[in-house]
Amino acid sequence: MKNFILKGVSFVFHPLIMPLLGVLFYFSKTPRYIPTAVMKAKIFSIVILTIILPILLFFLLKTINKVQSIYLKSTQERLIPLFINCIILALILIRVLTPNEIIELYYFFLGILFSTLICFILAVFKFKASIHMIAASGFFMFAVGLSLHYHININGTIALMMIIMGAIATSRLHLKAHTNKELIIGVLTGLGPQFLLLNYWL
Template sequence: MVNGVARIVSFLFHPLLLATYLFGLFAFTLPQAFSPLKEDGHLKFVLLIFCVTFLLPALNIGLFKAFGAIKTYTMDDRRDRVIPFVFMAVLYCAITYLFYTRTRIGIHDNLLKFLLIIDVLVVVATVVTMFYKVSVHAMGAWGIVGILLPLNKVVEDGTLFYPMLASIVVAGVVMTSRLQLNAHTPREVMIGSILGLVTSFGCIVLLF
């Protein structure tokens, strides 16, 4: 029963879904995050993000498994993670580059800055994975916390306060779930959490 709940949590808060959740949250609480997109295009953008940051990578992971590049979908062996992670890092960065070159999004626009933060998180996870296995679930969950914590300080109407608190609770639940499933050691979960929090918090401070 407990393991079943832990698996559901791990699926619902899969790292590939977190970009969708972040922009979905912004669509209802922080529309200026989509600048310079018009408001009627926010939900369409969230759907696009879901397709290119979840569906496309998930499809390619399926192909990697079919062709024997990885042993399992969960990629329990660190070495199995290297090729898929490099692919995802290249894909995420390429998507951001296409947005920058093919749309009206400029280097000073909020939307590009958030896309860059997500890219940095993916690249950091990829580089670290080449040497050490960390919990990318924990890294992604705390990466969201690292984004919302400083933003909550600058958003005057307080719309991000409760989402920020919820994100901290979710991050804790995700860490517990990964430990419950024996998917990671406490050290791997802790390192992933610290990496996610420090990376995203630092990017927010640097870019904003």
């Protein structure tokens, strides 16, 4: 039962959903008026580019034996997916979330791009930082930034995210997917870019 729950945590909070959660969280908290049509268009684009497209590309890579599982267990497996993800994120920044439209989301995705690049470089040097922790901690830092930016109380969200991050870390350790060092580097890789970019939109 414990093994099933911890596997479920890794699956439910897969890194692919974190960018979408950041977008949904932003639209639910921002006091700015954003037309419903615009919000729906942005959400639809993010779903297509950050979830559906990567899944389709994963099956393509699996078909040609470039990856074995969606968890990308080896550093070699990570290289192509991470490189492709960098291209997708760059496309989002150029075409979907431009800085003169929704600046907060632009810098959120810029931070995700930087984190992904760092993860790619680490993989080149055979270090397997936790992508789960990178994604979760990046979203966490963005949520904290929004609370400061709009002066809103999101203590409940912050507490929940800390619990979720703890559950993800426990899950990855239990499944022997990562070491403590890989989890810590993952957290720093996710938090760092988001924290450094706060200065540009707060």
